[in-house]
Amino acid sequence: MLGILCGILIFFSQYDNTVTTNSFEWILYSHNGYDNCLLYDQRLFCRDHDLSSNNISSCTQGTTWYFSTLKDSSITTDDLLKWRIPFETIERYADYLDNNSANSFICNCTHNRIGATCQYLLSVNLSTIAELSKDQLRDPIVREVILHTCLVDMMKCNTGLLCLEWRQVCDGIVQRDNGADEIECHAFELQNCASDDFQCRNSMCIPNEFLFDGKIDCMDSSDEQEVDRIQKIFGSCPTTTIWECEERLCRKDEFSCGDGQCIHWSNLIHHQYSCKNTRDLAYQCELQEFPTVANGICRQNGLSGLPPLQNSTSCSLGLRYLLVGSQRKVSWNHIINYCPDFIQYPEQSVLSPVLKMFYNKSRIVSFYAGQNFGLPLLKRTPDLICLNGTFICNGTLITSTNGTCWSFERYLSFADLPFFPFSYLFCQMVKNQLQNSLSREYSQPLIIKSQSFICNQFVYPIAIRRINDGYIDCLFGEDEQHDQYNIALPYRYRCSDLSVTQYVSYQQLGNGIEECADGSDELSNAFNWHYFRCDFGEEYPCWVFRSAYIDNTDRVNNMRLPFHRYCDSIRDTRDGHDEKNCSQWVCPQDMYQCRTTGQCINKDDFCDGDFDCDNGEDELNCSITKTRWILENQCNNTREHFCITQHFLINQTLHRPCIDYWKVSDGQLDCMGGRDERNFFVCPDHQILGDRFLCDNATKCLSHTVICNGIIDCYDQTDELICFWTRHKCYIYTFACYNNKTCTADRCTYKTNCPNNENLFWCPNPYESSYRISKVRRRSNYLLFCENVELSNTIYLNFNQL
Template sequence: MNSDDELYCEQIETNICDENEFRCRNGLCINRQFLFDGQGDCTDLTDEQSLLVIKKYHNFEHCFEQATFDCDEHWCGREMISCGDGECIPWNQRFWNGFDCSNFYTHVYNCELEERDAKSINFSITDNYGRCTMNITEFNANNDPCLLMIKCAVTLHPSCQSIGMFFTEGKDAYAYACELCQNRTLVDYASGTTFLSPFIRAYYTPKQFEIYSPDFFSKMKVRQPGLLCVIGEHMCRGIKVIHNGSTCFQYNDIFEQSYPFSPYDYLFCQSVNHSVTYCVSTTFFYRCQTSGECISKHRLFDGFVDCFDASDENNTEALNSLLPLFMKDRYNCTIDGNSSNTVMRHFLGDGTSACWHGTDEMSLSINWQQQQCFKSDDFACSLLRDLYQTTNEGQSKNILRFTSLCDSFWDLRNGSDEIDCSEWICESGWIKQQSNLSQWSGNCINPEWKCNKIWDYTDGSDEYDCNRTKSYPIPDCLLLDSNKIIPLNATNTMAGNGIVECSGGIDERVTFPCNDGFPLNERFLCNDQITCLKPMDLCNHNIDCPTGEYGSEFWCGPRPSFNTSVCKAEEFNCLEQNDTGPCIPDEDRCNDERKSCLIFHRDKHMCIHRRKYNHQRWDRLAFLPNRTDRNRKNL
């Protein structure tokens, strides 16, 4: 109550760990002997790969039903909402239907958003204390018929019959809400409670109910607050600021923007200039370029955005002037001998590029996505620990296993370990690609991978002569030079020759390197032969290719006229029932055993299966020096 928990925070911000200690993101220190051992010791887990959060701790989703030290001590970053038990969810999902804390913490003051009965779409009512009830009479509106009607309009809840406000049609309910609220500009969303932040209050607005739309997405929008207003007293950059609630922002201006973390503090303080005594210690503190926050220099170029303007991760001038004290335990994002930025080793191999060129996922000499540290004696753990003593030049060198050469998997950026393999002798039991059409020919694969509907050889010949009744496992080729459609099979020799000749790059999925250094694989290559799209970005009504070619009927089939999606994470929207779906699990997409999208068959478009084998085999070693080209003859 007296804000003691917020005192002396600058001491943690400027905390310097001993030489034998590792500094966690939150400023606390742990002994280096616990670094990268497969067990989180920092409360924010930055002493381990971020993959550990998913694969070992399962995103802490089970913390609501078990009491463990790991759950109790887990700290969520400012870009997340803490569920109070160790689980975290992204801050901007606070008002998303279906993206909730497992303990239902995010249901508080949000009950109208939550679907309780999937068959009847029966929504709950939020009572005065933020809890969910199934009876409107348990909500005390203080004789406010406008607020009561809004609750009934957004839910069409059966209990509204008891107060004479039940409607079977949303259009009629909206019209009555507008009538009862016509003299109001703001209506309390959460009984006057600042549940989002100590100085943010949420409101409904009558304008939200002026137009009724029956689609699911529009109905969910009116269940969200229309305005969010700043109110109260807060210290802003060394100056006390008071807001009376007259400064407000539209819901979309906060939750539909790409802010790196919740913007409440920034919005409260954005009109305040810096005080004379604010952020004067340039030795330990950095003032964000345009947003003005004062943060510890330990937070610069760590892979986490701490400035609202993101200058702590983008200001290369600040990077070049940083003292070694603030650069300890950073991974240098080096490519072509130049270091563009740095990140904590925590991010290496997590599937998302934190380095500008993606070298935290695939460097010139290490495929970090194959290095997973789950036990202290794992090779990846040793590799990650050793980076602490590695110079910028030495960081881009690696010991590569002989068995990783010519094994059809890219262990080096741009696949330089998989070319000129025609004379390579496969290890015992493996089979060799017989064609010799290009420098990409001659790779070796496990015989178990033959006829599994996934291209493993660069030309796809491991999927020939498989005696299957179903079609060859790749779409036809739409030739870029003539727009003719031809099959990609044993009758042609264009696949795997290193030259993109088909729309989407489907003929070179194993040879074409995207900007992240990984092969195109199941992704879609735009006609600019630069932009690689994830499968879920294809046919999603957003123009991602510079020329927009991926929106053609060849790839997407007949297209509906709507432009929204309401499916949850790990779901695919068939876009067949207005904009309400059906939503199918991602694993049902491109599944030959299931027919889920029955009208447009969008689940069968661009169906190329991703390679997910665990092919690591740690035996013979080969030293691989720093390399920037694809020539492996000098090994």
């Protein structure tokens, strides 16, 4: 069923024997019909026979070495790889070494040339293949060309003329009306790996030893924890060519951009975060004001992709011109003359073979009835989205004569579903229709093995290993929190709320997303998984995760916070018990112990603007900085913190904007926005308040960026009332200074300060990405902690002996 990938992913070109980036005759990854290949970075770069080039047979730009000379000089095939000798030449040399075959030669190129006869000249600033490919991929026009990746058997899809990319086969999204791209994929789904192997989510098998080692081995990355350090390599996929990108498979809830970039599937509906190469917009580029060129790809620069509108009778072409804002009057008249009441655009199905989009002609015509052609079309999205046509459902090819349509607003609501739903929705629609509206063409039996699970009202089976694994595989989530399958498979973490049966996979722990209903996969009353990262294979967290197969011990579900994480000023448990009752705690010798709370903080953290001791005693007696709001000078910095209270707003003469430091973190809200309880109050996301703004009876936590921006975000309006002066003429989204003259758009960037620095009064530490993140000591000084306790015990024993 599967063909071999042959397409254009990255290229080298020859122009007057010079490698450039504007024409191509080399491709990355090819089938056996190609030769003259270079092996670089574990990938083959091969020359395309079908493209013209100079046929240079002599070694005029390099040094000729015969195989016999190479053998006498003990030159190995590995040496030739380092010399960038074409791969098929190296194979011939290997055959000569092994079988004493024909004595051919290599052409050893200088550092700035490549090719079998050194016929390609690399430019001075691009001396390596990696630099050349990276330079090419920076160009949007080149990225348009690289989208033409497809299977050799040319299995075409019905969602436009784009041929299938290899990642789209067996991805759960039917691209062909006959389901050819998903046929027999259930057999792959239901296969089991050997007992000493780990089964990736895409059913691939890898040795257990490769699991949780900080290196991606599963093509879908499911063998590693979902942490930023491991995942960030994929951020460069749109502009670089590395094997991690080219071998990457996207998850079931993602869409493949064809270059290793994956976006959440819902972007196919709302396009909020499109592929860098705009593959998700194929044949509907005008939705984002890009013209669609003839092959369905978006032209990201200019309008040259659209064919001439003059002398054309194409209805949709007029709409496309209107959507990109070009020749509005001409295109408006074109729509009046050539379009039906409902205009199908794109002209073919999109996303699914049975999904079609329509624009209401009357809406468009009436919008420009007043000849206001200087304005862009107010609503650029379709009016109706319809399901209709022929599709395969549960092994049977079905034609629906009575489809169903939704408004675009209803269509947007489908983005909340966990993965691409339109195959299911079509089959469910035809199931509910009368039999006389259906035409059955052929039937294909479906084999279901015993070790499988069938989602409600959907015949296709999923493997039993997917039950209660934290990933939604049934459209309505019935595979999760499933009490009937209370199975104890390895690599599962049981959520803390025992009233429900819910598990997540180890890979999801600490990934920043609360998969457990109670959020315990991120922060529980026992542990903070966000700081338990398997970044490198030799680290302790990796060993804990691997212990399920090392010695069949479930250490993950029995994890408890180590002693050296207590009283370190970092809240590591949901109820915060690790930072309470610390008065008897023994701090390491190089740290300061807060007088009131007993917490241990770095001595270097004094007077840095952060409340490291929960009551902020480390910010008392600090020298006054130039970036301080002049109003803060009213406070006695030996025992008070700045605090705008309701009393101060009522009478600024009688009351001062100050609070005694011992009232901070006492559980009582004294300051507007909860500034005094920044280290105590917990927001609905289970994280402490920090630099956020608390309002609406302590039910809402807002980003500091929305404070005093002219827009009321709290029902009690405190996010604007806290700036108690008049805004006057400042625009919304700007900060109005107290002098009623200055407006600043970037309140906390220090670029445009108010005369008295009042714009800086609620700004986070500019050197930290999140609240007090630099104070988190992941690599704990455990040995120093133990040595300190041992020293204290020694002193205690000596004292008792006196």
